[in-house]
Amino acid sequence: MTISENNILYINDPSENNLFYNFLLQSTFNVFTISCHNIVLKVIRENKIKTIITNLPISKINKIDINIINEINQIYPDIDWIAFSEPSINLDCVIRKITILNPSNYTNFIDIIENAIKTFDLKEKNKTLLFEIEKSNKNEEKALLLKNCFLSNISHEIRTPLNAIMGFSTIICNQTENDLYANLIQDATMQLVSTIDNLLIISKIQSDNEKIEFSEVNLFQFTSMIIDKYKIKTIQAGLKFRTNIVNKDIYIYTDMGKLFEIICKLLDNAIKFTKKGTVGFVVNIDSHNLNIEISDSGIGINKNQLDDIYDPFWQAEQTKNRKFEGLGLGLAIVKNYVSFLSGNISVKSEIGIGTTFNISIPLSMGLSGNN
Numbered sequence: 001m002t003i004s005e006n007n008i009l010y011i012n013d014p015s016e017n018n019l020f021y022n023f024l025l026q027s028t029f030n031v032f033t034i035s036c037h038n039i040v041l042k043v044i045r046e047n048k049i050k051t052i053i054t055n056l057p058i059s060k061i062n063k064i065d066i067n068i069i070n071e072i073n074q075i076y077p078d079i080d081w082i083a084f085s086e087p088s089i090n091l092d093c094v095i096r097k098i099t100i101l102n103p104s105n106y107t108n109f110i111d112i113i114e115n116a117i118k119t120f121d122l123k124e125k126n127k128t129l130l131f132e133i134e135k136s137n138k139n140e141e142k143a144l145l146l147k148n149c150f151l152s153n154i155s156h157e158i159r160t161p162l163n164a165i166m167g168f169s170t171i172i173c174n175q176t177e178n179d180l181y182a183n184l185i186q187d188a189t190m191q192l193v194s195t196i197d198n199l200l201i202i203s204k205i206q207s208d209n210e211k212i213e214f215s216e217v218n219l220f221q222f223t224s225m226i227i228d229k230y231k232i233k234t235i236q237a238g239l240k241f242r243t244n245i246v247n248k249d250i251y252i253y254t255d256m257g258k259l260f261e262i263i264c265k266l267l268d269n270a271i272k273f274t275k276k277g278t279v280g281f282v283v284n285i286d287s288h289n290l291n292i293e294i295s296d297s298g299i300g301i302n303k304n305q306l307d308d309i310y311d312p313f314w315q316a317e318q319t320k321n322r323k324f325e326g327l328g329l330g331l332a333i334v335k336n337y338v339s340f341l342s343g344n345i346s347v348k349s350e351i352g353i354g355t356t357f358n359i360s361i362p363l364s365m366g367l368s369g370n371n
Contacts (some may be wrong), residue, residue, distance in 0.1 A: 006030060006117050007047050009040065011054035024053070029113065038064075040072060044079070050120040051113055053082045078123040080116040148203045158196060165189050198329040201261075202312055205336045212340050217256045219290075220249055223283050226260070230267050234279055237271050245283040252290060254361070258337040265330040266294040266357050274298030277354070288363060289343075295356040301349040309347070310335040 007030045024031045032043055043049065052072075072079070166189040172182040204210040223245040234241035263281075270279045277297030284291050301309060312332040338345045343361035 007032065007049050008113065008117075009034070009043055009047075009049045009052045011035070011040070011052065027113075038068060040068060041075070044072070044076060049076075049079060051080055051082065051116040053113070055083075078120050078127075080119060082112060082116060144207055148207050148209070159193065162189055162193055162196075166193070198333060201333050202329050205333070206312075210336075210340070212255050213257065214253055214255055216251050216253055217259070218249055219246055219252050219283070219285075222256065222260075223281075226263055226267070227281065229264075230271075230279070230281070233267075233271055237274070238276065239271065239274055240278040242278050242280040243282070245281075246285055250285065252363070254290075254341060258340060259361075262334050262337050262359065263292065263294065265334050269330055270294055270296035270298065270355070274354070280356075285363065289360040290363060292359040292361075293356060294359075295354060297354040300351040300353055300355055301347070302351060303349070306347060306349065 006028070008024065010024060010031050010033045012033050012035055032047055032049070034040065034043060040052070069081070166186060169182050169186040169189060173186060176182060201210070227241075227243050227245070231241055267279065267281065274296040275298070278295075280293065280295035282293040282295075310331050313328045335345060338359055338361070341361050343359055346358045347355065348358075349355040
């Protein structure tokens with residue numbers, strides 16, 4: 001702290017004891033002296049005052065003085081007041097933010113002023129820091145908005161030709177049996193569409209624009225549809241598909257689209273990271289939750305990495321020559337969607353043994369009826 005910056009305003013009553021004023025004159029503070037309150041604001045504005053000291057006794061502080069003090073506190077809330085008073089007098093009725101100097105602590109007079117100045121400087125630094133943080137937050141919000149607009153626009157521009165490519169490749173596949181090139185075009189196109197969709201989803205999540213749409217869902221029909229879809233995928237991957245679901249018509253009230261994405265992204269990962277063995281899909285209901293378990297006998301995840309797997313763009317392998325494709329957005333989307341449904345997700349994994357994800361979603365969000 002530079003001593004020359006320690007500007008102090010002393011409101012002095014010449015008829016009172018000037019012991020404290022003499023202390024001030026002997027100190028290294030810059031002291032500005034006035035004899036009444038009505039020019040305080042002008043002096044503060046012109047001289048960057050950090051602390052106000054007054055020796056005006058309570059009996060001489062009138063209603064006008066009190067109004068001026070309150071006005072100063074509103075305009076300059078970081079400035080502390082130091083007043084002299086007899087021990088029996090309580091200044092809280094006049095002004096809350098005040099230090100009362102009694103005869104017992106006169107010797108600490110300079111220390112009290114220095115502490116008041118340090119407090120002022122700390123508040124000023126905090127205000128500057130807060131301003132910088134708010135400015136940074138606004139810049140981040142602006143950057144996020146621009147990123148979301150860019151992703152939305154680029155998605156539209158890319159999806160339009162992709163839809164045409166996918167449509168024509170489908171026609172070729174239907175007309176030409178086992179056309180290798182047509183199948184490769186279709187698979188690559190679907191992969192690119194999936195990547196664009198994931199980018200848009202994570203962008204909406206980060207900007208709080210993702211909507212939740214609840215509806216009544218027949219759990220048996222819903223899970224059976226997923227099983228039919230992944231029976232084909234697991235057969236194509238040369239894997240066994242172990243399933244166990246609720247085989248009766250129970251209706252739950254949930255966001256079917258998000259629940260579908262949660263399950264599909266986990267099953268897709270299970271197939272992707274399993275070269276041989278089994279992928280499991282188990283669904284059951286207890287008295288409180290809808291429980292989903294998705295497991296695999298794949299490569300597993302290092303225990304040291306389990307805390308990072310839900311971070312957007314996280315990859316177990318960070319090199320350019322990694323074995324598995326993808327942006328690392330699937331688990332980030334799953335984690336957020338589970339939270340949207342007020343659920344919980346946990347994972348257990350062991351290298352070379354496999355991975356198991358467990359999801360529980362409260363039935364209070366959910367159980368609608370039983371037919």
